[in-house]
Amino acid sequence: MNLNFDFNHIRARKARFARLLSRRYQRTLLRIFAFLLVIVAALMVYVGLRVGYLVGALALADLIIYLWYLGDLGNSQGEFNPNSGTIALHLALDSRVLGRLRAKNPSPYDLWQAVNGLWRQRFFTVRYGIGTAIFEQSLSKDPGHTPIVLAAAAELAKVEHQTSITSATLTTALLFTIPGHDAYLKQLQLEPADLIAGITWQHRIEIVAERLKQRRSFGGIARDWTAGYTPLLSRLGYNISNDIQATGGLLTRDVEIHVKTVDQMINIMKNGTRNNVILVGDVGAGKTTSVLSFAERLLMDNSVPSGLRYSQIFSLDASTILSQVQDRGSLENLVLRIINEAYHAKNIILFFDEAQVFLHEGTGSVDLSNVLLPILQAGKVRIILATTPKQWQELSANNPSLAGVMNYLAVPEPDEFGTMRIMEDQVLLIEYKNHVTFMYQALREAYRLADRYLQDQAFPGKAIKVLEMAVSNAQNGLVTPESVQQSIEATLGVKVQVASQTEKQQLLNLEDQIHNRMINQTRAVKVVSDALRRSRSGVGSPNKPVGTFMFLGPTGVGKTELTKALADVYFGGSDRMIRVDMNEYVQSKDVERLLSASSSETGMSFLSQVRRQPFSVVLFDEIEKAHPDVVNVLLQLLDEGQIKDTSNRSVSFKDAIVIATSNAGADEVRKHIEAGEDLESFEQSFIDQLISSGQFKPEFLNRFDEIVLFRPLNKNELLQVVDLLITEVNKVLDKQKIKVDVTQAAKQWLVDNGYDARLGARPMRRMVQRSVENVVAKRILSGEAQAGAMLHLDVQDISAESVQRENNPTK
Template structure:
């Protein structure tokens, strides 16, 4: 079988080149190098999105660097084994197709049947598949007939990630690069998912409410002659995308200045454009093709959400081009106007470092709306969510949702977090009703829908009230129900009595603590400060830490405790807000800030604050003054819903000299306050809501504490069916050994653990109390004794 004229020309040129260059072998790469000179192949390759100049460069580099040469000229040309195989495969392909000659398409098909061939690799490197290239050749030459196996492969090829569209359906507009854009018959590149025309895809997006100033500023920038590119900068969730959709709606309705009339706004998805790119240049070609097609529009605007992603997108290494560099000529040209959206953090990280990029944009700051503005936004959106969920929002729910989301959802911004709250509240109520209806109707979905319809006809539309908002809020931000519900006021009303029943001899201190909490709950304190900032001072072992624990328990809050004796060194204090950059643990954040970020409503106990390094007060001042603490990575922890309690033993030694003992005495608070003034700086003391002075230990307190601890022991024994009774002598010995001026009541636990509990062990495990019984605890001299009887 003979070769066609075009293929024969390539083979002859390849042979002459091989002989002239003293190459030992003529390879498929050499033949393909001269096939690139064929006009039909060049056109087909270009139609597939390839560049024969790049292909020739790759082939020439391969020939120069990978094929050995003779030392002297030779008159013979030796074909490589790969070339012989390719020609043999081409002959078989031509024969099977019924062709009289072996054409270029058969040779290309023959190459693709050889594994690990550089000629094929260089073609695929440009994102071109075999079926695409052969179809393009066949389309350009009507006399060309594809090999039969290629036709079958083409029909069965359902690879969704094919970069080029080889379908030759000229009537299908969806196969064009941009929907609605006119392109040549040969341009079959498809980027569905890369570029979206927002004018045609507004759909049922939320309406833009307010933001008049930001919209006008954006339109003003887009109407400029030079540098007519706007950059929306704002925190996540404040409405940057909504502003853009509002602008598109204005363009569609014609309510825009003349330069923006009939503008078409296209949205770029950089992530989808990067997906599936294998070789260097793939991404650049997609982007440039998209920009080229969009530039044909009379009045195009490109919107790129998360525009910071263009920095580094498509770059293959240091010094290589990325999407930002590819866009710069278009940003300067002014024919295509750009609008980008990014956050403050990403703007600082990417844009501020790229001075040439940032000067091509004009900043439009999208700030978080105020609570009043947010209420207006939600009132405008309310009807959409009512229709979707089939519910009704009570009149007071919108302001309440804004207030509660601002108070408890700390790491997000209005209006996004408030919208999420009412949306989820609607879903919560709807799902709850569906469960009840299904339960009543025997899980019959038909009956459920009928019941729902009857409810609507009767006007009984379910209502989202404050209770539903509270229920959803507890799930979103892990806040106890008692904290957000109005009923928790009943708990606060009886809080003083509850604490007094568990903490003995500290009635005045308890009253001061509860009054401070009430004051905060009444909303009379500064909303930009913690709920309370308290300093507990007094002797050790009198209940300072215990009252903080019980306060958290009764209010349904988590207790976060830090032993400040662990922060005596300056470098240790840094752990609370995170290690400095370059130190171990920098990425982990601060111990204190992370705890508060996880538990925004809590009781924070800083035990023995005077033992910490003085640098701790720089942190405390920020917490108490503005209810925020910034960690090493710039993230803020919100302390507005935190009760801060610090304990100190300041003045304990001086009190002990005058009043420690078990005689009746009044608390000498002036002694304690003198020590507090000496130890703590004025700027720290002035930011405290209250300094609470605790009483020293006396007989009455000691007896009640011992009685409580023995009752706790009795409760543990009762679980094992053991009844405990004790004599006054046992209680007196515990008081003698466990109550002291130095440790308060702390040693009482040690006495019970080390001297009393061991008396029960053998009897419980092996003796009379193995199955339960009665125990009488007494004391003889300095020793405890027990008498046990089996049931």
């Protein structure tokens, strides 16, 4: 790339002169100065002072310079040809940069000095976190390196279809030529493409700002004189067009698919035969935005057919209409009056948002299809309806004649690129309303988290919702990716932020903490701890559950206890465990109940619980009891980390640990252990046996991350279980400041009398309850044990209680 720079070129001189007036306050001062000079000159001439003419000349010169700035200096366009092999810097550079370039033979550092402090450069500092230090420290001061920077800038300008090299392009090019910039960008969670998107974003902001500055015509004072009065509509409806007019036009992004939707709406409405459109799209896909965009086009686009131009769109709300009437007859009468008013006014388009509430009988909704059908068939009144694909499907099935007269228009969800562009526009409104500034990375994070956690809504609506939520977590007015993560964590109770130091320590010592609550089963504890560490360090797959485990083994060995301990220790409480008793899903028809999206009087459905609390431990207890069809449903959950409910909405398990427990083959395990075999030695053959005996299908077992065998507890381990149980008793008694101490002999007695090889640790709880807790209860009631007391229990204390109970079991 050849480079030449004529420092004294007239464009460069003009740019340097224009810099004197580049700030708004400078131009304001110039105008005030001219005005004052005119007054002084007039006064001087009036009193006969000849010098007044000189002052007048100064005032006029002032005005002329101001006009020159407005018409020429402030809008000097570059003449950049990206395809020529030579860059004439005095022609190619944006005049704002050119005016600040002081070196005749500029180095990359001189170029940086020229852009540093300009709005487009500061944009990258604020919105991307790219500080000035990297430029100050890394840019070359050798003019010989400048062509490389300008070649990069030329390439960017070419991509962006720019006619000059702007400060944004130059800043980006300067950064791209710094060695090691990739690593620097990665630290900021950025890719080079994000910076290029930033150049486009800036350009877009400038266009929007320019649009808002321009005077916009909405038809003038006589626009509505040919339209009729609409008192009823004004009272019961909401005039969208008025809103647009009041705000001077919305910031509606010209996303290709939305432009297409609006074009189709205009095409349908201009024909005048069937003047209706039903917009069908998921919640958040942009149905209402499309209507707003349509309203804006009708007001401001000269190419709109004259029959539609300046039409007013009134949005109708079912609850407002319902609140006005007592009975169905009055309701139909009212709706007819509204439609009649719209018809006679001639310039009204009615918009029924969430059309299902007007076409379906229910709480807060009403079936008006009988009223609307003849009106839609006649096509005399322009009507827009909006609904979701599911509702449209139901409507088509229940009322085919109504569906038949409507002009179906799909509102598809924009792709990631389109969504990001919409977010960039919408964020300006959010910033304006809340006095905050969003970082670009916050937008990316909002997109990512909305995609992951708000699966029952569509883009761009759900991403914008996340952005709005993040405002409350802004720090010093800046919304960062962390702000977005905090808001998601607070709303959904999931963990998305990088683990804090305390949490890291907790994760590293998770086994110890779990072992405080359960005895042995070291392997099981380790595999679940490993899964959590993988997930929180970002090593695990983000598209699967945190971990999926099958716990096999006899009853009373700690399978469920481990799940509870995990929920308590790491997930924040035992309420974080969602337990599904598979004994309740033994028939094929139970699949529907498992996938139910609704909640009944008896409680929330399983999937509703997961949707409400995605960060949890999901326990499928006694999985071997479930019907094979139920098990098949779980295959998808284990594979993809999500399943669809009966309403076809996805429910994510990607933040959950999924554990299935089974007693299948428990006797077999016990036999092996009693024969003195290690778990590891017969684990694989045992699993093969479970498959060959038909208890589990191989495709089901293979989907678990780990299958863990729990071994029966021996008497020594049960002694430790007794310790844990007594600790629990002491925790309860702590409120009364009473403590229990059980002697080693008494503990041994409890184990000897409570041990049952088949039931594991389970009888121990009963034993402690029966012996220790009963003794303590009696002593408290008799006044023997008071606050501050320490109760020492020995064998004779607890055995007496136990014997007494056996002799008189009814007590």
